[in-house]
Amino acid sequence: MMRSSWGFGQIVLLSLHVSLSTAFPDSILQILPENSGSSPHHRHRKIPRDDNLYCDSWRFVVEANDVGPWARIPSRCVAFVQDYVTNDRYRADSEAVADASLEFAKTVKVSGDGKDAWVFDIDETLLSNVPYYAVHGFGSETFDENSFDEWVDLAEAPALPASLRLCKELEQLGFKIFLLTGRTEFQRSATSKNLDYAGYSDWERLILRGPSDDGKPATVYKSERRKELEDEGYVIHGSSGDQWSDLNGFAVAERSFKLPNPLYYIA
């Protein structure tokens, strides 16, 4: 896999700073935990009514897993997706998912043998890449692995506030937290650093794609790794992810929790 130069990474970083300070000051910062309470009133861009209806329905079929693989958001939905992820809807939706998750978690009889597990995906589940997508067309551009890998290496993705709260509450309840991500072993150090930066601690294990997982569909890779956890004696009570491929397949959790993601699709 080609890696782009550090110079390109700096360009990305530069663009981010521009965005953060000028283009979407309230909106992007809203997802950063350190600003989460400081700016309750966010700017709503006016989206034409027809586009809103169309894009809301597009979002419905995407989130309900009714459409097959898709590469880019519809071009007429850029403003809609931008508004969704940078204003209060994304936050409200992911808070509602965290609430539903916690409501279930509280009904689980935690055994006390340290084998009660909860599996989290990372990107758009624990960490938000909205600052990256904000300078890459909010999902309307073809995914560029090189620039995304540079962004990952920066290790500055903010936490999704709802998931950070959920994660801490699950730990309190006695669940062991497993992080199961499509990121590769090459990204272990940056990922670990980023989780730290975003406030995640006390997770049990970080599982990344190894050489033997290369080219495997996410559903297969993630199912296999969940099966390994089960074989180690863990009971996977809950699983949280923004993609259906985080949740479906085999060795599925007792309950699965789909977080919103209108930015991209992973098979």
Added chain:
Amino acid sequence: MMRSSWGFGQIVLLSLHVSLSTAFPDSILQILPENSGSSPHHRHRKIPRDDNLYCDSWRFVVEANDVGPWARIPSRCVAFVQDYVTNDRYRADSEAVADASLEFAKTVKVSGDGKDAWVFDIDETLLSNVPYYAVHGFGSETFDENSFDEWVDLAEAPALPASLRLCKELEQLGFKIFLLTGRTEFQRSATSKNLDYAGYSDWERLILRGPSDDGKPATVYKSERRKELEDEGYVIHGSSGDQWSDLNGFAVAERSFKLPNPLYYIA
């Protein structure tokens, strides 16, 4: 199972006529196929911004199957759900699901041996019970089986326009249409009459709950019946339903299509 008297059914019918002619003239009639094109501009009730945000997120977790069983919609979401099902969002969402279904259907190599199957649920999939729920609080009242059975006996539920179109196009493509419903054998005649009334024809088989299915969760009952179809040699390419219990379990279709339903939940 107790059945209510015909007299109660007449009360329901009366209330419906009142609603249709006074309370929501545009909105309810919009879902009736014979009026579907005649009234493009629908009244939108103003929903407080906080309620809208809350109820939109509630709808997200419901549609993504993040919440467990629920008995009633949140009381603060009555106006939201009413607006959703009686104005253009419900229609647009179900049209988007039909489009996604058809896009997949066109990629299927239909064998020509008459064994290519598509399974449809009925309530809130082929037929709409919105006229019933319009006089029963839009999902905010506890489900009353007696009055609902009386409504079913009337056999006047309109088609969900998007599903009617999809059904006809699938038949043209050579799929055999199976109707798999939680309604019971006692309701076969009324259901058949209602399907006819709503414009459905040429379906292959209507499968209802028999005595041995009494008390079975919908997921189990529906999976068992899909398995029977597979054992008969049918290949279930697609499955359409408004409940996850229509789609999940075993003997699942190659692709499943979740339609919206913010009115009620069936386990």
